[in-house]
Structures are given as structure tokens and as C-alpha cells.
Amino acid sequence: MTLEAVFFDVDGTIAETERGGHRVAYNAAFQELGYPVHWDPELYGKLLDVMGGKERIRFYWSQHPELPALSDAQVEQIHDVKAAHFRELVNEGRLELRIGVKRLLDELASRRVPISIASTITFEGLDALLRKGLGDDWQDRFQYLGIGDVVPVKKPDPGIYLWLLERHGVDARDVVTLEDTRAGLLASVGAGIPTLITPSDYTKDQDFSEAACVASSLGDPGAPAHWRLSSGAEGSGLIDVGFLEKLVSG
Ligand SMILES: [Mg+2]
Structure with a gap:
């Protein structure tokens, strides 16, 4: 063979890319969009069991009924804003x-x-x-x-x-x-x-x-x-x- x-x-x-990249970018997106959510390194390690960014956001919200429900468009918005922050981190040479x-x-x-x-x-x-x-x-x-x-x-x-x-x-x-x-x-x-x-x-x-x-x-x-x-x-x-x-x- x-x-x-x-x-x-x-x-x-x-x-x-996870701890100092995607995690930081999600938190920046939550802050920018006004969601009272912060994923610390330990929590994020657990959330990594859910594969896929949008899936991860939906899973976290499903575990936190005190948060306002998200529409599909809002999930897309968080995902897009997060992606922009991720690109910035890469371009800063952090990854x-x-x-x-x-x-x-x-x-x-x-x-x-x-x-x-x-x-x-x-x-x-x-x-x-x-x-x-x-x-x-x-x-x-x-x-x-x-x-x-x-x-x-x-x-x-x-x-x-x-x-x-x-x-x-x-x-x-x-x-x-x-x-x-x-x-x-x-x-x-x-x-x-x-x-x-x-x-x-x-x-x-x-x-x-x-x-x-x-x-x-x-x-x-x-x-x-x-x-x-x-x-x-x-x-x-x-x-x-x-x-x-x-x-x-x-
Ligand atoms: Mg991997």
C-alpha cells in the first residue's frame, strides 16, 4: 500500500487555536454584542466536547435558561463577530x-x-x-x-x-x-x-x-x-x- x-x-x-484563539474571540463577541457570557479556560475545555462553533453556542444557551433565547440569525451573528475577532488574533501573530x-x-x-x-x-x-x-x-x-x-x-x-x-x-x-x-x-x-x-x-x-x-x-x-x-x-x-x-x- x-x-x-x-x-x-x-x-x-x-x-x-483554542485557548488563546477561539475562546478569546468568543468572549470578545459576547461582549461586543452585549451578552452577559464569559467562557473561562476550564469551562471552554468542557465546551470543546461540542464540535462546531454554532453548535457550541446553542449548547451553552440550552444549559442556561436564564439567558434570552437566541434566534438562528443571532447565532449566525455571534459566529460572524467571533470569526472577525479570531482573524484579528491571528493577524496579531498570536497563533x-x-x-x-x-x-x-x-x-x-x-x-x-x-x-x-x-x-x-x-x-x-x-x-x-x-x-x-x-x-x-x-x-x-x-x-x-x-x-x-x-x-x-x-x-x-x-x-x-x-x-x-x-x-x-x-x-x-x-x-x-x-x-x-x-x-x-x-x-x-x-x-x-x-x-x-x-x-x-x-x-x-x-x-x-x-x-x-x-x-x-x-x-x-x-x-x-x-x-x-x-x-x-x-x-x-x-x-x-x-x-x-x-x-x-x-
Ligand atoms: Mg482539533
């Missing part, structure tokens, strides 16, 4: 790519391995993040952007990964997904794809027992990753294309 494609989650996987992400993307491009994105992030948020991290031509690197509401049901449903597999026309066993959360892992393995997990700030204690590999990061020269395979084998170094090829053939 050969490595036919690599699918990347964004939030937590490509960059640590950088995680260790090894640029190196691996460069290597995948030079080996002509197709790459796609699987995330609920908005195009505007992704554009800000990757323009800053990869340059103005970042879109040329990716075959498909499986983002936003492209599929109606969010992770842990495998829908987004099934959508990408169909577009790429490849066998799930010849693909590797990079994720950082249990919900993302379940979505990916639910589609039959070997999955490499790089746990993020909020997900270090989650159960990743279905993962093909769990690694501290992707690793860079001078900052090696520590990894553990599902077989129990451990090691350290760089997660490179050769490493991913072993995950599809193993």
Missing part, C-alpha cells in the same frame, strides 16, 4: 503553527502526496491562519477544503472524512489523518482511516486507544517528537512522509 493522501484537522492539530506542521506540509508537497483539510473552521479563519503560517499561496497546497458546514453533522460523526475519501477516490486504508481530539479520532477511524494523534493543550488526558500513533508533536530538527504506536513501540524523532507510509502499510 502507498500513502495516497493525508487529511489534516486544523484546530489543535495545525495550531493551538502560530505547531511544531513540524510546516516541515511535514513541505515534504508532502515535494513528494506530491495530496493533502486536504477536515475542520469546522470557517474559510476566513483558515485563510487568516494559513496565510500567516504558509504564505499567500497556501490554498495551492491543498486539494480539498472540508470545512465549515460542508457536511451537516460534525465530528465524531465520520461524515467529513467519508466526504473527503469520496472526493479523493482513495481507499481509507491508504490515507493518514492527523487529529488532536477524541472526537476527531472517532470520526477518522469511523471512516476506516489510520489516525495519528498529536494531543493539544486541552486534549492531553483523552482516550486515544484507537489511534495508529500518538505523538507529542510532528517534531522538528532540534525539537524531536516522542511517539508511541498502537503496537506499543515507542521512539522519538521526526514524523515525516516515511513515518506516515508505515502507518498505512502497517
Whole structure:
């Protein structure tokens, strides 16, 4: 088997966007729009179990009947204002790519391995993040952007990964997904794809027992990753294309 494609989650996987990014942006949006809501880091960690921004807002409101009910338009408004604040945070340089992400993307491009994105992030948020991290031509690197509401049901449903597999026309066993959360892992393995997990700030204690590999990061020269395979084998170094090829053939 050969490595036919690599699918990347964004939030937590490509960059640590949650605590200092999306959370801060939600709070700025609540304040700007006059809602008496503030999500502290601990609460936000729990809210991350709800995948998708609009879904997260609706869930929080459903748990707080003292808040005035939100119309769909108001949910969209919060989401849009939050997205603008997120772009500002990125443009201020507050959110950088995680260790090894640029190196691996460069290597995948030079080996002509197709790459796609699987995330609920908005195009505007992704554009800000990757323009800053990869340059103005970042879109040329990716075959498909499986983002936003492209599929109606969010992770842990495998829908987004099934959508990408169909577009790429490849066998799930010849693909590797990079994720950082249990919900993302379940979505990916639910589609039959070997999955490499790089746990993020909020997900270090989650159960990743279905993962093909769990690694501290992707690793860079001078900052090696520590990894553990599902077989129990451990090691350290760089997660490179050769490493991913072993995950599809193993
Ligand atoms: Mg994630």
C-alpha cells in the first residue's frame, strides 16, 4: 500500500487555536454584542466536547435558561463577530503553527502526496491562519477544503472524512489523518482511516486507544517528537512522509 493522501484537522492539530484563539474571540463577541457570557479556560475545555462553533453556542444557551433565547440569525451573528475577532488574533501573530506542521506540509508537497483539510473552521479563519503560517499561496497546497458546514453533522460523526475519501477516490486504508481530539479520532477511524494523534493543550488526558500513533508533536530538527504506536513501540524523532507510509502499510 502507498500513502495516497493525508487529511489534516486544523484546530489543535495545525495550531493551538483554542485557548488563546477561539475562546478569546468568543468572549470578545459576547461582549461586543452585549451578552452577559464569559467562557473561562476550564469551562471552554468542557465546551470543546461540542464540535462546531454554532453548535457550541446553542449548547451553552440550552444549559442556561436564564439567558434570552437566541434566534438562528443571532447565532449566525455571534459566529460572524467571533470569526472577525479570531482573524484579528491571528493577524496579531498570536497563533502560530505547531511544531513540524510546516516541515511535514513541505515534504508532502515535494513528494506530491495530496493533502486536504477536515475542520469546522470557517474559510476566513483558515485563510487568516494559513496565510500567516504558509504564505499567500497556501490554498495551492491543498486539494480539498472540508470545512465549515460542508457536511451537516460534525465530528465524531465520520461524515467529513467519508466526504473527503469520496472526493479523493482513495481507499481509507491508504490515507493518514492527523487529529488532536477524541472526537476527531472517532470520526477518522469511523471512516476506516489510520489516525495519528498529536494531543493539544486541552486534549492531553483523552482516550486515544484507537489511534495508529500518538505523538507529542510532528517534531522538528532540534525539537524531536516522542511517539508511541498502537503496537506499543515507542521512539522519538521526526514524523515525516516515511513515518506516515508505515502507518498505512502497517
Ligand atoms: Mg482539533
